Amino acid sequence: MNKIIKFGEDVEGYDIPVLNEREIRATAGILFLMMFIAIQLAAFAGDFLMIKYAVIIFLTDMIIRVFINPKFSPTLILGRLIVRNQVPEYVGVKQKKFAWKIGLVLATVMFILLVVVNSYSPITGIICLICLIFLFFESAFGICIGCKLYALFYKEKTQCCPGEVCDVKAKQAIQKTSKVQLLIVFGFIAYILLTIFLFNNRFSEKPFDLFGIESSIH
Numbered sequence: 001m002n003k004i005i006k007f008g009e010d011v012e013g014y015d016i017p018v019l020n021e022r023e024i025r026a027t028a029g030i031l032f033l034m035m036f037i038a039i040q041l042a043a044f045a046g047d048f049l050m051i052k053y054a055v056i057i058f059l060t061d062m063i064i065r066v067f068i069n070p071k072f073s074p075t076l077i078l079g080r081l082i083v084r085n086q087v088p089e090y091v092g093v094k095q096k097k098f099a100w101k102i103g104l105v106l107a108t109v110m111f112i113l114l115v116v117v118n119s120y121s122p123i124t125g126i127i128c129l130i131c132l133i134f135l136f137f138e139s140a141f142g143i144c145i146g147c148k149l150y151a152l153f154y155k156e157k158t159q160c161c162p163g164e165v166c167d168v169k170a171k172q173a174i175q176k177t178s179k180v181q182l183l184i185v186f187g188f189i190a191y192i193l194l195t196i197f198l199f200n201n202r203f204s205e206k207p208f209d210l211f212g213i214e215s216s217i218h
Contacts (some may be wrong), residue, residue: 006069008093018090019070021142026079028138031058035135039128042120051128052115057133059107065100091144098153099134099146106131 008017035058038051057075065073106127114126137143209215 004069004072006071007066007097009071012204014090017093019031019093019096020080020083021089021091021144022083023076023079024085024091024096025142026082026141027073027075030075030078030137031061032132032139034133035128035131039132048114048120055107055110055114059104059111062100062104065172066097070096094154095144095147095150098150099144102146103134105133 006017008019011018034054035051038054041047041049042051061073061075064070065076070076108125111122111129113119134145137145
């Protein structure tokens with residue numbers, strides 16, 4: 001039973017149970033894509049069917065991760081298959097469990113409101129947005145927002161963080177950002193805002209069918 005109900009895996013060279021961050025990032029990408037498509041259908045097409053299934057999948061997966069074993073999470077298994085040829089990057093389990101508990105709470109509220117009660121409201125909208133932000137940061141940047149919150153709630157030092165962000169160390173030259181680079185970023189933002197100001201009315205016009213294909217079909 002202890003081999004089944006367990007959080008994290010024992011890896012030689014590590015004093016604590018760990019998880020493979022590469023698998024987790026791949027899984028976050030899968031869940032982000034699923035939730036994003038489902039939310040788009042609900043918001044713009046008024047079709048809530050996919051998001052109900054997405055919430056059930058998300059909630060079930062979180063229950064398995066938190067209460068049984070991440071090793072048996074269907075989405076983490078898919079993530080493992082996707083990155084199986086990549087060298088593992090290990091992360092401590094405490095902060096991940098805390099982050100997934102947050103996901104479990106959010107998914108439970110969504111399940112009750114959206115699936116059981118069959119309702120939608122600003123609450124479900126905000127929760128969907130929070131989930132998307134969490135998943136996007138995890139998959140795109142390797143930043144676990146829930147893990148950052150763990151460090152705020154618990155004073156103990158977080159162990160084994162992805163990219164060794166737990167360890168205080170000087171940045172290498174390739175990691176530093178110069179003033180010129182920052183000016184480029186701000187200049188690019190100003191360029192985008194100026195483009196919107198000058199061309200927004202023009203860009204708002206619906207494009208015409210260049211070859212008249214749509215009209216010929218109808």
